[in-house]
Amino acid sequence: xxxxxxxxxxxxxxxxxxxxxxxxxxxxxxxxxxxxxxxxxxxxxxxxxxxxxxxxxxxxxxxxxxxxxxxxxxxxxxxxxxxxxxxxxxxxxxxxxxxxxxxxxxxxxxxxxxxxxxxxx
Amino acid sequence: xxxxxxxxxxxxxxxxxxxxxxxxxxxxxxxxxxxxxxxxxxxxxxxxxxxxxxxxxxxxxxxxxxxxxxxxxxxxxxxxxxxxxxxxxxxxxxxxxxxxxxxxxxxxxxxxxxxxxxxxxxxxxxxxxxxxxxxxxxxxxxxxxxxxxxxxxxxxxxxxxx
Numbered sequence: 003x004x005x006x007x008x009x010x011x012x013x014x015x016x017x018x019x020x021x022x023x024x025x026x027x028x029x030x031x032x033x034x035x036x037x038x039x040x041x042x043x044x045x046x047x048x049x050x051x052x053x054x055x056x057x058x059x060x061x062x063x064x065x066x067x068x069x070x071x072x073x074x075x076x077x078x079x080x081x082x083x084x085x086x087x088x089x090x091x092x093x094x095x096x097x098x099x100x101x102x103x104x105x106x107x108x109x110x111x112x113x114x115x116x117x118x119x120x121x122x123x
Numbered sequence: 124x125x126x127x128x129x130x131x132x133x134x135x136x137x138x139x140x141x142x143x144x145x146x147x148x149x150x151x152x153x154x155x156x157x158x159x160x161x162x163x164x165x166x167x168x169x170x171x172x173x174x175x176x177x178x179x180x181x182x183x184x185x186x187x188x189x190x191x192x193x194x195x196x197x198x199x200x201x202x203x204x205x206x207x208x209x210x211x212x213x214x215x216x217x218x219x220x221x222x223x224x225x226x227x228x229x230x231x232x233x234x235x236x237x238x239x240x241x242x243x244x245x246x247x248x249x250x251x252x253x254x255x256x257x258x259x260x261x262x263x264x265x266x267x268x269x270x271x272x273x274x275x276x277x278x279x280x281x282x283x284x285x
Binding site: 012020056057084104 | 138143192234
């Protein structure tokens with residue numbers, strides 16, 4: 003399964019990649035902000051997107067709104083420090099399928115991925 | 124300064140250190156920040172805007188910062204590498220974002236992307252028209268200071284009008 007990681011922090015992408023590798027997911031496409039993700043997502047055709055919110059150039063919400071105009075099926079998990087209820091509601095309205103607040107444990111990420119993919123199946 | 128801000132940062136740094144770094148931290152007594160952080164090698168700075176305004180700086184020695192980022196990424200990290208500044212910035216992002224979610228309530232507050240400054244003896248100056256509080260954080264990696272200068276936007280407006 004191909005997973006796209008969208009986060010402006012290479013460190014956070016590396017942390018997530020390590021967790022995903024432990025879960026058997028090694029087909030990973032990386033993007034460093036929303037703009038980079040928009041330019042790659044069509045060709046990459048991921049089956050799951052893990053998306054940060056606060057990023058330069060184009061943030062996660064900007065990416066999500068543009069992406070959902072063309073693709074309503076691919077599940078997106080927002081992985082962010084934005085934990086306020088209003089932010090979560092805003093993200094769900096824009097089309098995220100699940101929400102994970104940083105900091106998170108490997109089990110937290112694993113659980114969100116499993117639940118999200120099960121719902122999307 | 125509203126003590127809610129300070130409590131939020133204490134809870135957030137404990138959460139981030141415990142969850143992502145596997146690190147126990149000891150929080151010292153918050154105090155008025157009277158200096159300018161001279162003596163630190165690394166600072167990560169994040170601005171706040173919206174219903175709260177101000178800034179937050181994480182300040183450490185290179186050794187402490189490298190130790191904490193190393194715990195974060197699970198391997199030794201070279202302070203000269205781009206991964207080091209990226210990791211320091213992400214620590215600041217998680218600590219500040221976690222604190223914001225704890226004190227924001229119904230207010231709309233945004234945080235900037237982090238800026239990281241490196242250089243021995245550099246000085247960081249916050250706004251002079253609001254109190255600056257520093258929270259010392261001790262761990263096996265050494266001491267980190269969280270320097271917090273935040274207030275509600277309406278307080279800032281009143282001061283400006285006065």
